[in-house]
Amino acid sequence: MIQIIITPNNKYSLGEMAQMAVEAGAMWLQLRVPDISDEELREACTDIITLCRESGVILTVEDRVDMARELGLHGVFLHTGAQSPISVRQDMGPEAIIGAEIGSPDTALALAGADIDYVALHETGAQASALINEIRKGNCEIPVVAYMPGAELTSDSIDAILGEGFNGICTDGNFFDGSDPVAAIEAILKKQLG
Numbered sequence: 001m002i003q004i005i006i007t008p009n010n011k012y013s014l015g016e017m018a019q020m021a022v023e024a025g026a027m028w029l030q031l032r033v034p035d036i037s038d039e040e041l042r043e044a045c046t047d048i049i050t051l052c053r054e055s056g057v058i059l060t061v062e063d064r065v066d067m068a069r070e071l072g073l074h075g076v077f078l079h080t081g082a083q084s085p086i087s088v089r090q091d092m093g094p095e096a097i098i099g100a101e102i103g104s105p106d107t108a109l110a111l112a113g114a115d116i117d118y119v120a121l122h123e124t125g126a127q128a129s130a131l132i133n134e135i136r137k138g139n140c141e142i143p144v145v146a147y148m149p150g151a152e153l154t155s156d157s158i159d160a161i162l163g164e165g166f167n168g169i170c171t172d173g174n175f176f177d178g179s180d181p182v183a184a185i186e187a188i189l190k191k192q193l194g
Contacts (some may be wrong), residue, residue: 001028001143001145001167001168001169002026002028002168002169002170002171002188002189003028003029003030003060003145003168003169003170003171004021004026004028004029004030004171004172004173004175004185005029005030005031005032005149005170005171005172006018006021006029006030006031006032006048006172007031007032007033007149007172008033008035008036009176009177011176011177012176012181013044014031014033014044014045014048015044015047015048015051017176017181018047018048018051018052019051020175020176020181020182020185021175021181021185022051022052022055022057023182024181024182024183024184024185024186024189025185025186025189026057026185026189027056027057027058028057028058028059028060029048029052029057029058029059029060030059030060030061030062030077030170031045031048031059031060031061031062031073032062032149032172033061033062033064034062034063038066038067041061041064041067041071042067042070042071045071045073049071049072049073058074058075058097059073059074060073060074060075060076060077060097060099061073061076061077062076062077062078062079063076063077063078063079063082063083064076065078065083065088065091065092068092068096069091069092074096074097075092075096075097075098075099075117076088076092076096076097076098076099077099077100077101077120077147077170078098078099078100078101079101080100080101080102080103085098085100085111085114085116086110086111086114086116089114089115089116094115097117098115098116098117099116099117099118099119099120099145100116100118100119100120101119101120101121101122101147102119102120102121104131105131105134105135105137105138107119108135108138108140108142108144109135109138109140111142112140112141112142116142117142117143118142118143118144118145118167118168119135119142119143119144119145120144120145120146120147120170121144121145121146121147121166122147122148124146124148124160124161124164124166125164128146128164128165128166129164129165132144132164132165132166133165136165143167143168144165144166144167145166145167145168145169145170146161146164146166146168146169146170146171147170148161148169148170148171148173149170149171149172150171150172150174151171151173151174152173152174153169153171153173153188155191158188158191173185173188175188
């Protein structure tokens, strides 16, 4: 699973980035928009929501539970210290996709028991691999995603991340800084499927 983060930049609008990501074959977009107002988000999401619905693409937003509910998004990703994933699950219902940042195996086990869909780690490497192993030792199969905004991804880094036990990657990959974002996203998605 590759989640493509869409976050404001100076080169493209949120809608343009979403269009390019979908064109490249992305099946999950995650809006990372902490600094825009609710009204700006409503306006930006009008076309993105239509695009995702017509394309069968999952659309989630980071931390903005009220906006996810209001706009009819598929769900939310919650950073540590945002809202309680368990209360958000109760609030949004069983159909919503709920992901949460974690820092310990115990948190992952508790969230899996509360029907949270996936957990995410900021770190990769030996520390992340050890944490994922502890989660699996607890007979917990909750998907664990590497949350990597701003990280450059290569074929080798994808292999290394997935080799650490991650089930997926959530990244903007600096795709929208390059000359051909569609090709850059296609290459990552092809690598993940390959």
